[in-house]
Structure formats: structure tokens, C-alpha cells
Amino acid sequence: MSHEFSENIDSFDQWKSEIGKSLSRFRLWLRRNELFNEDLDRRLYKLQESLKSEYLTLAFVGEFSRGKTELINSLFFSEYGQRILPSDAGRTTMCPTELFYDRKEARPYLRLLPIETRLEATTLTEFRQLPSQWTEVPLMTASAQEMTHALHTITQTKIVTIEEAITLGFKQEMLEQSEVDETKVEIPAWRHALVSFPHSLLKRGLCILDTPGLNALGSEPELTLKLLPQVQAIVFLLGADTGVTASDMAIWENYIQTLDRDNQLGIFAVLNKVDTLWDELSSRKKVDKAVKRMINTTARQLEIDASKVIPVSAQKALVAKVRNDKSLLIRSQITELEHLLSSSLLENKESIIWESVVTEAKSLIEEAQQLLKNKSEKIYQQHSELTSLTGDNKHRIIQLIDTNKKDLQEFEHRLLAIKPSQRLLERQTQILLSTIGSKVLSKEVEITLNELVNSKTTVGLFRHMKQFFTAVNTIMRELTREAELTNKMAISLYNKFSTDFGMNLLEPKLFPAKRLGRELEQIINQSKRLNNNLFTTFTEHSLAVKRFFSSTVTEVLEFFKSTRQEMINWTQNVIYPLTQQLKLQQKLITDHQKELAELHKSRATLDGKIKALNQLINEIDLENQNAMEILRTLESKKPAKQDTNIVRISSANR
Secondary structure (H helix, E strand, C coil): CCHHHHHHHHHHHHHHHHHHHHHHHHHHHHHHCCCCCHHHHHHHHHHHHHHHHCCEEEEEEECCCCCHHHHHHHHHCHHHCCCCCCCECCECCCCCEEEECCCCCCCCEEEEEEHHHHHCCCCHHHHCCCHHHCEEECCCCCCHHHHHHHHHHHHCEEEEEHHHHHHCCCCHHHCEECCCCCCEEEEECEEEEEEECCCHHHHCCEEEEECCHHHHHHHCHHHHHHHHHHCCEEEEEEECCCECCHHHHHHHHHHHHHHCCCCCCEEEEEEECHHHHCCCCCCHHHHHHHHHHHHHHHHHHHCCCHHHEEECCHHHHHHHHHHCCHHHHHHHCHHHHHHHHHHHHHHHHHHHHHHHHHHHHHHHHHHHHHHHHHHHHHHHHHHHHHHCCCHHHHHHHHHHHHHHHHHHHHHHHHHHHHHHHHHHHHHHHHHHHHCCCHHHHHHHHHHHHHHHHHCCCHHHHHHHHHHHHHHHHHHHHHHHHHHHHHHHHHHHHHHHHHHHHCCCCCCCCCCCHHHHHHHHHHHHHHHHHHHHHHHHHCCCCCHHHHHHHHHHHHHHHHHHHHHHHHHHHHHHHHCHHHHHHHHHHHHHHHHHHHHHHHHHCCCCCHHHHHHHHHHHHHHHHHHHHHHHHHHHHHHCCCCCCCCCCCCCCCHHHC
16 A cells, blocks of 8 residues: 555544544543533543544445456555455455454454355344354465465355355356356355454554445345445446446446435546556557546546546556556556545545544533533622622621522522423433334334245335335334424423523534434435345345345344434433533532631631632633633544545656
8 A cells, every 4th residue: 555545544543543632631621620420421431432443444346357356455465465365367356355453353364154144034244243154264464375375265166056046146147157067157155254454554444345246236235235335435446448338337326326425425436457558559648548538438427527537557556566666556547546545535534533423522522611611600609799798798798698598499499490391301202212112113123024024926025115114214204203392392491491590501402303314214215226126136036135125124223223322312411411500500509608607607717718719710711721722622623625636647747
């Protein structure tokens, strides 16, 4: 990998580290200001842990023989001096492969899931939790040759009948006849591969997904429903010698184009094997024109900007890196792709982290600042009371003690008065939770899965899935209605609190039902698009269709589980600023009552109390400045939109 990519990964690590340090500073700040509690600390800890566990995921998608694995070798593993991943002619990656570093196990391994597991209803996600179902191959990372030998296991195939292959989800027109037995076909031996090893980039959070063609995408629904939607960038491989073929376009339209969500995903088309257009008998100008024509044609066919179509020779790039041939490396144009990928990958991931981690952290800091501000106002009020006791006015202490007692009684009265509103909100949040309770979801899922198992025709399968989507949308509409009512009650409670206690509050964080509704809609729409593709592909009852629908049901179920957890967190956190304000105000009134009592009994001097309050006011001002500094530090980490357009290097200047 280029020095630039490595530097960008280092910068990303540093960026995350600095955010983590700011969160640690905030935790210490909370302790100093007596605003610390276990719930808040747990939330901050989760934010810090999520920073550590984030992966940068890059997917390579394309039809067979487009050079995906060769490109991965040239981009990331050239330092081994040979091909690490199998990319020899005729022996490319045969099953979806994930390359990463397993931080939990912290050891290298190659795990392979047998192709026969496609006959089971168990999803890939569930199989990940069942290590006994995987075949593990020793991975000796100290030797490049040993690694290469082990990873060639991924390319293993087996001989089966056409009927067996179709049952396993392979399309008949895409099957290859066995050279050993003409009556049979050759299929991959493995369904999925997990490769963990301590490569420097993988250890720093890079994850690479290699997908082997239309056959795998069509028969492994979790690739399209779960893995691909979670990546930050997709490299769509095409052949510069063939351009966009019919099968290339099928992959693009059915599995990639639909993923471009709000420009948060970098999608690039790579015209690999551009060296096939190099013609020693033609001028480099003519070669450049031919390449440019191919770029523009590809961009027009895929309906993307030409700047996102990159011509590359992965094979020449690998040779150039191994031989340290700088001239050939420049001509391969691999560095242009590296620049584009590293910029897009990190920019998209930083945006995701900013939205999920930093935004919540800033909200917590702002809530704490509001607590401190209200504390400061109360202390200023107490300071004014004490300074009014100078000279002949000391007799007013008794009056202030009486006033303070009344304040405390009034505070406790208002505390009781606001309890019913709190209980109403708590009851409403329970109603909100019940809309997607486990019983409600389990019933719909159980009905749907049973119908899928018992369905005798493909038409019946599609009908049951349509019914499932209708039921799911009904649940989501009910959730949205209850969420709107819950949010209104939260706003009302905050307003009542602010009025009754005379304290300023930040606006309550509302439950994001509409955003969640859009996320569910994306899952369903993606599934429907794939449904249409399946319907035209499978004319008979098919295990592949059942497996796809089963994965869809699982994906929807996981969405609702995640939504329920977000809802639980919200119900706990929405009341938190109020309870903290109440505790703080009650403590300030009680402490002030003790101070007045001590003054009345002459156990402490008035000047000493005033001096102590002055010091406390100065400390609060300083702590507020510290909080502002933490906020400014976090704000300075906001990712800036980078210009990822590249400048083409013409052949004449190479």
C-alpha cells in the first residue's frame, strides 16, 4: 500500500485517539464538578469503546475474472513479494472472503464455511457464533509462502450434479462443466471465508471484503442485505478490454447502484487490465484517447461522474511494487486509485463516527454545562444574600433562615407536583416500548418463517413476504404515532420543569422515529428490488429464495432489536437532565441552609463564607471555560469535505 494510504490510516487513528482523550478529559471534568454518576459514565465508556472497535471496510465487487483479488494483492500485500491471495488464472477467490484482524482472539486464522450449510436456514450472522461449523486452516504469517499455500484453500471446488448445484443456489447457466465428469459441474467447496492476520493496516482497523461474482451475490442474501450496506467504499471491477458486459450491468443495477445512500458511500468503477489497451505500435496520445473514451463510455453506462471511473492495471502495479519499478508503477495508475480510496474511505467513516459518537458526546457536555450554569446562578444568588448581611444588617440572618426553609419546602412541594408528569412520561415510554416488544415481533416472525417453510410455490413465498412487509410497516406506523405522543409529553415535562423551578434547560432530545422509519424503508426497498430479481431468476420453488427471505426476516428482526435498544437508552436518558438538576438544586439549598445556621450560631465568620463563595464562583467560571475548551476540541475534529477528484496522468507525461 502507498505511503499516502498508510499515512491516512495513521491520521484516522490519531483523529480517533484525540476524540477519545477529549472524552476522558470530560469524565475527569464531571468528577471534579460532582456531576459524575454511573449511568453517565457507562454512556461515555460505550462511546470510547465504539471508537476503538470501528472498522474501515472496503468492498471489492465484480464478475469473475475481473481481477478483484489481484487488485487487492497489489493495493495491500505487495510487500510480501508475491501473490498472497490466490489470483492466478483459473484459481481466483471462489467464495466471499473477509480479511481483517480479529482483535478479540488476537491471532491469525483462516476459517471456511462449507457450501453445504446453504441447505440450512441458519444465517451467516448466526454461523459466526458457531465456530464448530467452520473448518479452520492454520495460517503461518511468518512465511509468505506458507500463507499463500494456506489461502489457496479458499479456491477449492467440488464436483456435484447439476440438480445438487441448483439446490445449493447456483444458476444453471453460470455453472462450469467438470473436466473429470461431463455429467457433473464444478462448484466452490466453501460458502464464506474469514481471514484474520496481523497485517499493519488490518491491525489499525481496515477490513477488506472480496466478493466473487454475480453467482455469489445472487445466492448469498446477507452480502447484499447486511455486509455491503455497512461498507464505506465499494470498488466495482470491470475489464478495460471488455467494458461493461450484461452480467456487469446486472451486478451494478441490482446490488450496487441502490446502495448509494445520501452520498455517504464511496462507489468507484475500476477499469482493470488497462494494459491490454497499451499498444507499442501506437502513440501514447492515441492510447490515452482510447482510455479516455472507455472512461466516458463506462461513466455514461453506469450513470456516474467520469472522475469516479479509474483505469488501472493491477497486475502491472503488483509487478512494479515487487520490482520497485517506479516508471511502471506510475503507468499502472494504482497510486491514483489509492489516493481516491483512502480519501473517500476515511472521509465517509469519519462522518459516520461524527454523527454517532461525537454528536452524542457534545450533547452530554452541553447538558453538563447547563447544570453548571444553573448551579452558578444559584450560588450568585446565595452570594448576594450573604453580602447583604454586612454591617448592621446581620439581624437579617434569621429572616434568611426562614426564607431558606420556605424555599426548601416550596422546592419539595414542586418536586411532588411534577412527579405525576414524570410518571405519565414513564408510562408512555413503556407503551412506546411495547409497540415493538419481543412478543409482537416474535409472533410476526414466527408466522412468516412457518409460512416460508410450508410454502409450496415461489409465488406463495413472495405473497407471504409481502404480507410480512405489510405487518412490519403497520408496527412501524404504530411506533411512530406513539413516539410523536411521547416526544410531546417530554417537551411538556421540560417546559413545566423550567417554569416551576425557574431553571433554564436545553431542549429534550426527541426519539428519532422518523429516521428509524426511513432506515426500515431502505431495508424493505432493497429487499423488494432483490425480490424482483429473484422472481425473474427462479421460476420454480427454490431453496435460494427461501434462504433469501429468511435472511430478510432476520435483517428486519435485527433492525427492531437495535431500535428497541435505542428506545430503552432514550427512555433512560431523557429524564436524566431533570433528575440531575433536581439533585443539584436540592443540595445547594440544603448546603446554604447549613451555612446560614452556622452563621447564626457564630461557628463561622461571614467574611469566610463570602470568600469561600467567591472562590467557588471563580472555580465554576474556570470549569466552564474547561468545558468550552473540550467542546472546541471536539468541534475541531469535525471532518471537512475533501475534494477527491483526481488529476489524470496522461501517457505522454508518464
